[in-house]
Amino acid sequence: MIRIALRMLVGDRLKYIGLVAGLAFATLLITQQGSIFAGFTRRSGSWIRDTGQADLWIMDPQVEFTEDRKAMQDSALLKVRGVEGIEWAVPLYKSYVQARLQDGTRVVVRMIGLDDATLTGGPPIMEEGTLELLKQDRAILVDARDVDDGLRLRRGVGDDGPRELRVGDRVDLNEHETVVVGTFRRTREFFWDPVVYTTYSRALRMAPPERKSLGYVLARVKPGFDPYEVARRVEETTRLRADTSDDYEARSMDFILAKTGILPNFGITIALGFVIGVLISGQLLYNFILENQRAFAAMKAMGASNMLLLRMVFAQVLFAAFIGFGLGVGVTALVGQLLHDSKLAFHMAWQVPVFGGLAILVCCLIAAAISIQRVLRLEPAVVFKG
Amino acid sequence: MSASTSTRVAVSCRGVTKTFGEGENAVQALRGVDLEVLLGHMTMLVGPSGCGKTTLISVIAGILERSAGECTVLGEDTSRLPDRQRAAWRGRNVGFVFQALNLVPTLTAAENVAIPLLILGVDYKAALARAGVMLERVGLGARTRSLPAQLSGGQQQRIAIARALVHEPRLLVCDEPTSALDHETGHKVMELLREVAAGENRALIVVTHDSRIFSFADRIAHMDDGRVERIETPTRN
Ligand SMILES: Nc1ncnc2c1ncn2[C@@H]1O[C@H](COP(=O)(O)OP(=O)(O)OP(=O)(O)O)[C@@H](O)[C@H]1O
Ligand SMILES: [Mg+2]
Numbered sequence A: 001m002i003r004i005a006l007r008m009l010v011g012d013r014l015k016y017i018g019l020v021a022g023l024a025f026a027t028l029l030i031t032q033q034g035s036i037f038a039g040f041t042r043r044s045g046s047w048i049r050d051t052g053q054a055d056l057w058i059m060d061p062q063v064e065f066t067e068d069r070k071a072m073q074d075s076a077l078l079k080v081r082g083v084e085g086i087e088w089a090v091p092l093y094k095s096y097v098q099a100r101l102q103d104g105t106r107v108v109v110r111m112i113g114l115d116d117a118t119l120t121g122g123p124p125i126m127e128e129g130t131l132e133l134l135k136q137d138r139a140i141l142v143d144a145r146d147v148d149d150g151l152r153l154r155r156g157v158g159d160d161g162p163r164e165l166r167v168g169d170r171v172d173l174n175e176h177e178t179v180v181v182g183t184f185r186r187t188r189e190f191f192w193d194p195v196v197y198t199t200y201s202r203a204l205r206m207a208p209p210e211r212k213s214l215g216y217v218l219a220r221v222k223p224g225f226d227p228y229e230v231a232r233r234v235e236e237t238t239r240l241r242a243d244t245s246d247d248y249e250a251r252s253m254d255f256i257l258a259k260t261g262i263l264p265n266f267g268i269t270i271a272l273g274f275v276i277g278v279l280i281s282g283q284l285l286y287n288f289i290l291e292n293q294r295a296f297a298a299m300k301a302m303g304a305s306n307m308l309l310l311r312m313v314f315a316q317v318l319f320a321a322f323i324g325f326g327l328g329v330g331v332t333a334l335v336g337q338l339l340h341d342s343k344l345a346f347h348m349a350w351q352v353p354v355f356g357g358l359a360i361l362v363c364c365l366i367a368a369a370i371s372i373q374r375v376l377r378l379e380p381a382v383v384f385k386g
Numbered sequence B: 001m002s003a004s005t006s007t008r009v010a011v012s013c014r015g016v017t018k019t020f021g022e023g024e025n026a027v028q029a030l031r032g033v034d035l036e037v038l039l040g041h042m043t044m045l046v047g048p049s050g051c052g053k054t055t056l057i058s059v060i061a062g063i064l065e066r067s068a069g070e071c072t073v074l075g076e077d078t079s080r081l082p083d084r085q086r087a088a089w090r091g092r093n094v095g096f097v098f099q100a101l102n103l104v105p106t107l108t109a110a111e112n113v114a115i116p117l118l119i120l121g122v123d124y125k126a127a128l129a130r131a132g133v134m135l136e137r138v139g140l141g142a143r144t145r146s147l148p149a150q151l152s153g154g155q156q157q158r159i160a161i162a163r164a165l166v167h168e169p170r171l172l173v174c175d176e177p178t179s180a181l182d183h184e185t186g187h188k189v190m191e192l193l194r195e196v197a198a199g200e201n202r203a204l205i206v207v208t209h210d211s212r213i214f215s216f217a218d219r220i221a222h223m224d225d226g227r228v229e230r231i232e233t234p235t236r237n
Helices: A002-011 A013-043 A046-050 A075-081 A131-135 A200-206 A227-238 A245-260 A262-291 A293-301 A306-339 A351-377 A380-384 B053-060 B083-093 B109-119 B124-137 B153-165 B183-197 B211-216
Strands: A056-059 A086-101 A106-114 A125-128 A139-143 A170-173 A176-185 A195-199 A216-221 A241-244 B009-020 B027-038 B042-046 B068-073 B094-097 B171-175 B203-207 B219-224 B227-232
Touching: A002 A013, A002 A306, A002 B109, A013 A245, A013 A262, A013 A306, A013 A351, A046 A245, A056 A227, A056 A245, A075 A086, A075 A216, A075 A227, A086 A200, A106 A200, A131 A139, A131 A176, A131 A195, A139 A170, A170 A195, A176 A195, A176 A200, A195 A200, A216 A227, A227 A241, A241 A245, A245 A262, A262 A293, A262 A306, A262 A351, A293 A306, A293 A351, A293 A380, A306 A351, A306 B083, A380 B053, B009 B053, B009 B203, B027 B053, B027 B203, B027 B219, B027 B227, B042 B053, B042 B211, B053 B068, B053 B171, B053 B203, B083 B094, B094 B153, B109 B124, B109 B153, B124 B153, B153 B171, B153 B183, B183 B203, B183 B211
Parallel strands: A106 A195, A139 A176, B042 B203, B042 B219, B094 B171, B171 B203
Antiparallel strands: A056 A216, A056 A241, A086 A106, A086 A170, A086 A216, A125 A176, A139 A195, A170 A176, B009 B027, B009 B068, B219 B227
């Protein structure tokens, strides 16, 4: 009878397509918004993931997220190096500075200063030049494709019109002249200000004078040591915060979500998708079952138990939900492919289809529960009514 | 009547009443029906509109509970069975031909016919094969894959008959099987019922208004105002 139930469902092409399309649309709304939400949250950790050599990030306990600058005493570096289980530890500078390009374009950039000796914590992929070139006098690295269009010559110099920066261009950072020696690629972040890399000591010279200047200590944990255990030990000896990369990523994300309110924003859209799903699928399923009421009543007269009819209705609902969900997720994935590498954040984390699937399932079960009441209350005797 | 006749009794009702609703709105549809239906017979229930024919066959077929009286069908007092078992009893023993046919429009003729078997738990392939054989017997062997809408009224009625018989029930109840058909088609359907449905081990109850088909009956029970008034044995021509 399950097969008969599915044939009944699919047999009425128009209604079936309507039902599946409605469910697919609701799925699309939910998973699409879910993916964009996941994309945004994921972007909030791009820099931490790009800076992959570090196991531990040590910082002032009051630092809330990646763009938050609360510097520590320089002595922290030595203290961290002294903790058992630390293989190496290097300083990292990060701060906003004023940049002035050759054509007069002015823009705020994030300047990251890398440990002079090891250049640890650099960009993930070099496009032109090498990281080593940073050791040259006044050298900086700029974003090759400048993912956010921030660091371009808006007017251009000489005969060339507006263009991106390239090797050899001069850039003034806080009124200190620097030269582009290489370009890199990075993952798009939640924040959009351009990024330049230089050495730690050069960054300090260019930054406004501060009593404390050490932004982060990046550290690697010796093989065989538990990063969480070492982090706890670092916190004990230094009274600073030591996060694993994952923890720091999660903490940055939580802070950004809380401060920007994007969670409730997406939450509302996703909830709307859910409501639309319930309404559309509920309405269509209810109609479908209403229309088949006589058939169900006849089956009841012919000996079908309520249990059997329940199984049939559930089979119909689950089948429609499955197909609708499949189509919806498929379209979402397709949209994701098309948006790949665009400014729109899109990341279909595994949680998105799982949550979307559950949501659609709940939609359909609510709709089914309402419609099934009618089937269960059917008097088989109505079959003799004209 | 002899002892051998008593074993041939399919339905035996004594003083059956049925009241719909309560208080001022109560409708007494059956007011004490006495009726015996024999195996191997086609019994017709006739009478004016509203006299309780449909109500009576609903009670007999076990899809409606009587208010009072005794009624034994195929040796079972179905009112004593719990819902689930009564449904199972219907599934095994009763075939239905509804006035409104109640074919499922999105299923093929064969699938419609197979439904009683599928309800009994026969697997899909086997049920469809048996449905095909049954359709052949009602002269629709070539239309097993047609949808009801692609068939004429008479052909749809045959599908309904095939569906009612496919599981070999011992009791067949038909409510106005010919009322939606023209005279000639109605006649053919009744002939089919006599040929295919009638048998030593099966009782047929046919509710009808249509005096032109009375001649097909073995017995005619005349109803009026919730009672069986008289039983007539028509002369065959
Ligand atoms: N479910 C119901 N609720 C209330 N009253 C009902 C119900 N079913 C039937 N009745 C009433 O019971 C009486 C007998 O109805 P029934 O349908 O058995 O008549 P019938 O002989 O089949 O009539 P017809 O020839 O018009 O089909 C009628 O007065 C009808 O209005
Ligand atoms: Mg009637």
